[in-house]
Amino acid sequence: MTNDLYKSPQSVLDLHDGLPFAAELIPDIFIQLNHGPVIHKILVARLLATVRIPRDDAITNNKFRSKAQAAISHLLGASLVERETKIGPLYLTDRGYDFVRKLRPEVLQNLSSKIEPKVKARGKVKSKPVWKPDLEVLRTLSERIETAKRGLPRQHPLEERAGGMAAKIIASLPDMPLDKLYVLWTNASKQESHSKQILRLAAPMLLDAIDKERRRRGLDAVSLLPNGEFFRWPSTIAKEGDGQLSFEADAFGVLALAGYRVGAKRGEPEAARWRTLSRLFQDEIAHAPAGDWGTRGSARRLKKLAYTIAALTRNAKRRGPQMDRAVSEWQTDLDHLHGRFYVGRFDFPWPKLRGR
Structure with a gap:
């Protein structure tokens, strides 16, 4: 249902094509968000419904949408409103609440x-009009502000929304595998300083619920991953030695046959090396020794x-600066494998309980 809140005295009149200023739309935006999250497109449509603009008047419709978008x-x-995701619905923040x-x-x-928003006329940008509302316009504006x-809900709306989001995840904790529980703990720790208030x-x-779940499980909450799938990440610190290769030659041969190479002369670009390593980890290897x-x-x-790769790196470090490029690329590739495949799956160094 439309109304005439913006159609009373022509204080914004000819200067502004009879449309409200963008700032005048702010109370109406909050009125809509007080009922809960609203998709951007729907919010603009609801704002448009508060004025009587003929549907076939495309120019005026576009001007109004531009004002709504500016507000x-x-x-x-x-940070008076925010989105949970880039295209998610708009929410009222606690700052907006206040x-x-x-x-x-x-x-x-x-x-x-x-x-x-700036107005263009005949290709030129006009100066912004000055809003000088009369008493009647201020009265209707005050009424919408009071509405x-x-x-406003008694509780900041995002607190309730965040609680509901957390509750769904918390309900799944008792049946959650230990490795996934750890990943959830890690992500939640990062989200304590997230730019999104809801997170x-x-x-x-x-974090509190995960701590309680860990205490409930007792020793099981600090054990290694199921099926013993755990190993320490190798070191590339090169201790003094005779310079001989410290790994099986056939292991290096598997990498070479797969096309994995580093160095200035025959080395592959970083992206290609990473694709090769991912394939070696995730696919069957026909030319690898059984078992x-x-x-x-x-x-x-x-x-x-x-x-x-760590053994190759250590050995190359012993051979001197001529191997610096190879060492650097092997170290980069190790870091890639560590971040993509190891962390949260095969490491599991569970931290101390919070508050202890």
Whole structure:
């Protein structure tokens, strides 16, 4: 249902094509968000429904949408609203919650010139109009601000949303494998400082629940991964020795036959080397000695890859600076394998309980 809130006295009149300033739309945005998250497209459509613009008047419709977008962009930039994801629905933040509680017409009037979109006429950008509302416009604006304030939920809306998000995950903790529990703990730890407030609010709830689950499991919560799939990542520190290769020659041969090479003369680009290593880890290897390399995707397979490259690195370091490029590329490849395939799957160095 449409209304005439913006159609009373022509204070914005000819200067502004009879449309509200972008700042005037802010109370109506909060009125909509007070009911819960709203998709951007739907929010603009609801705002458009508050004015009477003929559907066939495309120019005026586009001008209004531009104003609505300017108001929403300002709220996002000021962290008064946010999205859970890039294309997710808009939510009211606690900062936005407090902003509405203290909102007065004068605040919006001061914002009007700042956020009003620029207007083009005959290819030239016109100066922004100045909003000088009369008493009647201020009265209707005050009414909408009060409506927004009355509609505020008792609890900051994101706290409830974050609680619901965390509750769904927490319900699955008792049946969650230990390796996935650890990954969840790691992610939640990072989200304590996330730019998205909803994730920052949910993170402590998840971390506390994971700590309780670990205590419930007792010793099982600090054991190694199921089926013994655990190994220490190899070191590339080269101790003094005779310079001989410290690994089986056939292991190096498997890498070479797969096309894995480093160095200035015959080496492959980084992306190509990483594709080769991923294939060696995840696929069957026809030319590998039976049993030595384990099954694809296994701890044994990754350990064989990592320890072979680490041994190559240590040996090359002993040979002097002429091997610096090879050493650097092997170290880079080891770091890639460590981050992509080892962390959270075969390492599992569970940290101490929080608060201890």
